[in-house]
Amino acid sequence: MPEPQTTASTDGARQSQESLLTRLVRATEVDTRMLGMMGALLLIWIVFHIFSDGRFLTPRNLWNLSVQTSSVAIMSTGMVLIIVTRHIDLSVGSILGFVAMIMGVTQTVALPDMLGSGSSYTWAITLAVGIVAGAFIGAIHGYIIAYLSVPAFIVTLGGLLVWRGAAWWVTSGQTVAPMDPTFRLMGGGPYGAIGAFWSWVVGCIACAGIVFMIALGRRNRKRFNFPLRPMWAELTLAGAGCAAVLGAVAVANSYPWPRGIVNRYATANNIAVPEGGLFIAHGIAIPVLIAVCVGIVMTFVATRTRFGRYVFAMGGNPEAAELAGINTRWVTMKIFILMGMLCAIAGAISTARLNASTNAQGTLDELLVIAAAVIGGTSLSGGIGTIVGAILGALVMQSLQSGMVLLGVDAPFQNVVVGVVLVLAVWLDGLYRRHSV
Amino acid sequence: MNNASVENQSTNVNRPEPVVRMEDCSISFGGIHAVDNASLSLCKGEVVALLGHNGAGKSTFIKLLSGAYKRDTGTIHIRGEQATINNPRDAKAYGIETIYQTLALADNVDTAANLYLGRELRTAWGTLDDVAMEARAREVMGRLNPRFQRFKEPVKALSGGQRQSVAIARAILFDAQILIMDEPTAALGPQETAQVGELIKQLKDDGISIFLISHDIDDVFDLADHVAVMKNGQMVGTAPVTDVTRDEVLGMIILGKCPPGATPGPGALRDGTVSQ
Numbered sequence: 241m242p243e244p245q246t247t248a249s250t251d252g253a254r255q256s257q258e259s260l261l262t263r264l265v266r267a268t269e270v271d272t273r274m275l276g277m278m279g280a281l282l283l284i285w286i287v288f289h290i291f292s293d294g295r296f297l298t299p300r301n302l303w304n305l306s307v308q309t310s311s312v313a314i315m316s317t318g319m320v321l322i323i324v325t326r327h328i329d330l331s332v333g334s335i336l337g338f339v340a341m342i343m344g345v346t347q348t349v350a351l352p353d354m355l356g357s358g359s360s361y362t363w364a365i366t367l368a369v370g371i372v373a374g375a376f377i378g379a380i381h382g383y384i385i386a387y388l389s390v391p392a393f394i395v396t397l398g399g400l401l402v403w404r405g406a407a408w409w410v411t412s413g414q415t416v417a418p419m420d421p422t423f424r425l426m427g428g429g430p431y432g433a434i435g436a437f438w439s440w441v442v443g444c445i446a447c448a449g450i451v452f453m454i455a456l457g458r459r460n461r462k463r464f465n466f467p468l469r470p471m472w473a474e475l476t477l478a479g480a481g482c483a484a485v486l487g488a489v490a491v492a493n494s495y496p497w498p499r500g501i502v503n504r505y506a507t508a509n510n511i512a513v514p515e516g517g518l519f520i521a522h523g524i525a526i527p528v529l530i531a532v533c534v535g536i537v538m539t540f541v542a543t544r545t546r547f548g549r550y551v552f553a554m555g556g557n558p559e560a561a562e563l564a565g566i567n568t569r570w571v572t573m574k575i576f577i578l579m580g581m582l583c584a585i586a587g588a589i590s591t592a593r594l595n596a597s598t599n600a601q602g603t604l605d606e607l608l609v610i611a612a613a614v615i616g617g618t619s620l621s622g623g624i625g626t627i628v629g630a631i632l633g634a635l636v637m638q639s640l641q642s643g644m645v646l647l648g649v650d651a652p653f654q655n656v657v658v659g660v661v662l663v664l665a666v667w668l669d670g671l672y673r674r675h676s677v
Numbered sequence: 678m679n680n681a682s683v684e685n686q687s688t689n690v691n692r693p694e695p696v697v698r699m700e701d702c703s704i705s706f707g708g709i710h711a712v713d714n715a716s717l718s719l720c721k722g723e724v725v726a727l728l729g730h731n732g733a734g735k736s737t738f739i740k741l742l743s744g745a746y747k748r749d750t751g752t753i754h755i756r757g758e759q760a761t762i763n764n765p766r767d768a769k770a771y772g773i774e775t776i777y778q779t780l781a782l783a784d785n786v787d788t789a790a791n792l793y794l795g796r797e798l799r800t801a802w803g804t805l806d807d808v809a810m811e812a813r814a815r816e817v818m819g820r821l822n823p824r825f826q827r828f829k830e831p832v833k834a835l836s837g838g839q840r841q842s843v844a845i846a847r848a849i850l851f852d853a854q855i856l857i858m859d860e861p862t863a864a865l866g867p868q869e870t871a872q873v874g875e876l877i878k879q880l881k882d883d884g885i886s887i888f889l890i891s892h893d894i895d896d897v898f899d900l901a902d903h904v905a906v907m908k909n910g911q912m913v914g915t916a917p918v919t920d921v922t923r924d925e926v927l928g929m930i931i932l933g934k935c936p937p938g939a940t941p942g943p944g945a946l947r948d949g950t951v952s953q
Contacts, residue, residue: 466808544804544805549794553783553790563743563781566794
């Protein structure tokens with residue numbers, strides 16, 4: 241069977257005049273906006289690296305950066321869907337705080353009474369309780385917004401106050417600690433990472449997944465004789481994807497455990513520590529793994545399911561979605577339920593990392609989450625946004641913050657920079673869109 | 678039962694049982710009677726043109742059938758059975774498809790996504806089968822607009838005519854039995870308008886029943902079997918196109934005057950006054 245036509249536009253003469261980069265972008269059909277964001281992130285990293293005398297792009301800093309980003313990144317994936325449908329959620333920080341408090345009490349008070357302390361199910365039951373609680377809160381918000389037609393801004397502004405107050409009410413303001421040891425693994429730290437071997441395994445699975453997805457897409461298009469990307473473009477995409485994954489694994493695997501923990505671990509396991517110390521790598525942190533999984537699942541939901549299609553159609557033209565027979569109210573409610581569940585997962589990570597549930601947990605997170613989604617290209621006028629973009633946005637925000645901490649920038653001035661960058665990013669994005677469409 | 682519907686039924690004697698029979702339908706928005714006791718029926722394979730000034734209530738009236746609005750009073754019979762149409766999903770379940778004047782497209786997604794909006798094809802895994810939807814979209818769009826190739830772009834990037842083609846393609850994609858076309862050629866050039874005219878004739882030959890709202894009286898006389906005229910939310914009258922002249926139809930639209938060849942409705946002018 242002859243190879244089907246390779247590109248949609250086959251104007252060879254014109255193509256040969258274009259630069260290599262333009263041809264690469266066209267043939268791989270990558271999103272130039274996303275490339276721009278990655279470029280901006282890289283630029284931020286390099287600038288911080290230079291100004292911090294080489295302390296930014298180290299395995300240690302990058303590993304910590306990834307762990308610190310995961311909570312906001314997880315919530316930002318849900319915020320994308322909310323903003324895409326022209327809503328907003330100001331309550332995510334408070335939901336996180338309240339659900340974290342519930343999870344704290346569940347594992348320190350309720351479950352030890354029922355199961356005895358140290359049960360191996362404690363972490364799973366706690367997480368499940370948290371997710372159900374988050375879904376329930378989201379359902380309340382979603383119901384009021386969708387079925388009672390109260391604007392999301394107001395409902396979630398109310399939620400911001402209500403759930404923060406509710407978090408206080410659970411323990412009358414007392415901090416709950418310490419957490420279940422297994423539960424704490426979700427927060428990262430030396431034990432909360434999967435180690436070098438399993439990191440390579442995850443990396444290899446991810447690479448296989450990338451190749452599989454590209455091959456599947458190609459086979460699907462062949463089935464209907466649609467134009468295919470040229471083979472070299474497919475290989476470039478697969479190569480770049482795998483290189484990025486394996487590179488990230490390599491970085492995580494070159495960040496060793498601190499000496500004290502290594503020694504304690506060696507003593508506990510009867511391993512002789514050689515001269516010059518034992519190298520035990522962290523590997524990928526569990527919260528980062530959770531965030532990546534959430535990112536993949538949410539991307540799948542947004543792009544490959546009916547629900548995701550409806551979300552975007554509603555954002556583009558709510559009336560058209562309604563006239564097309566979509567049950568827009570129910571879809572709206574589901575979006576907020578999803579958001580509540582994501583807040584619970586983020587809350588679990590933050591509780592595990594702090595090893596405590598506190599009253600103020602998640603305060604102002606809503607602003608970081610909204611900023612991450614918006615920096616990631618989610619349009620407040622609806623209909624436009626990507627999950628990957630929001631995660632990159634969260635990474636940009638966190639990079640700025642930890643970079644400035646490394647440089648010793650005063651805390652109030654850090655906020656000034658983050659605020660300016662937010663406005664700048666949205667302005668640039670608007671410019672880009674006006675020129676590209 | 679008031680006079681209008683009795684008269685309507687008497688005119689139905691020599692017509693078969695209509696596919697759609699809307700009787701005494703009304704809807705008000707905040708005290709304004711947008712549609713006031715309007716009745717209209719449509720037979721199989723027939724084109725009924727609905728005429729009237731802007732604001733006469735034509736679009737609102739057919740939206741009662743498409744499910745976009747829920748009527749306050751009145752009944753709708755589909756194929757002889759009383760129908761419950763409270764939302765667009767209900768209407769689609771009866772095989773009613775609508776081309777809205779606003780086109781009702783989701784601007785941020787591509788042609789295939791718009792064609793299948795609300796009825797997406799799925800793979801065995803339950804995921805969206807975008808490739809299959811695009812293939813079918815290419816097929817249908819190829820019939821309506823053979824030169825159209827911009828399947829990868831969001832529909833907001835398309836021209837007015839192309840967007841209209843997408844809206845028409847969506848209505849005929851699912852083997853509709855009853856088609857509502859609200860100004861389907863408003864954004865089209867003469868050549869494309871002629872194409873839509875051909876399409877309407879072809880659909881009619883396939884036994885599809887069509888409500889056509891149009892401003893172009895030539896179009897109406899070319900395509901329709903019956904005309905119905907509305908004014909101020911009321912039905913002025915209905916008539917087979919063969920029984921009325923263009924001037925008489927214009928008289929119905931402008932003055933609300935019902936000619937002898939037409940069956941008067943509640944909105945018809947009689948002896949200088951509107952009957953109630």
